[in-house]
Ligand SMILES: [Zn+2]
């Protein structure tokens with residue numbers, strides 16, 4: 001199954017690169033190498049779209065410790081915004097592999113910004129180019145995450161919890177609920193035997209005899225998160241592929257919206273977006289475009305005048 005997918009990816013990449021008329025060949029990054037800073041095999045998701053859409057070869061840096069900049073499990077806290085951490089991480093990889101272009105991603109999860117009572121995953125992917133002095137980012141908010149957590153004692157029935165965790169396709173991590181002096185976290189729990197051993201061991205180290213189990217959110221242990229990174233990598237590669245009409249820099253793309261879509265009934269401006277703003281990360285030039293969905297009027301139910 002995996003092999004078939006891999007082969008068809010290679011075929012389509014080859015078909016594009018064999019096409020002499022491909023605009024990709026004129027892209028400033030065509031044939032260049034970028035380093036992706038990852039300890040968790042994110043290159044599986046990130047490398048293919050950059051190769052197909054830009055002709056940029058993404059390699060992963062060996063021997064770097066991205067965990068030093070903070071971990072998902074919280075045993076090492078992150079310092080700074082997601083964007084700042086992503087930049088530091090990209091530079092770690094660029095230094096290690098001696099490339100002028102680097103990539104890094106950061107992920108977190110919390111309350112969905114638009115939908116109440118839903119937990120969402122938030123992913124940021126950034127390209128840093130030290131030759132041009134630019135950074136190009138894209139982000140993704142998705143309700144499609146697999147993150148479950150439970151506090152339990154040895155011997156408890158785990159059937160429904162493990163099903164909701166999608167274990168063993170998705171990995172688990174475990175720690176004592178009430179740790180004494182140190183807080184050991186066991187990661188890479190991939191089999192039922194690993195899990196039973198971890199629960200037995202950590203229960204003995206927990207003052208209340210209970211253990212906290214949760215999904216491992218690292219990309220290589222959470223295929224749902226890897227799929228989100230895949231979508232985000234396509235989004236960023238498309239943006240990097242797009243060149244500024246004024247200065248030719250990579251990364252021309254949507255930078256915001258202008259609100260005020262007129263009401264269908266009374267014509268007053270609503271709070272819905274009317275135009276998309278596009279901008280360049282290098283020269284700062286920008287332009288407005290009509291909405292990608294072609295919508296030019298808003299439903300009166302969103303109008304403060306018709307439906308206050
Ligand atoms: Zn420009």
Ligand SMILES: [Zn+2]
Nearest residue numbers: 263266303306
């Ligand atoms: Zn109205």
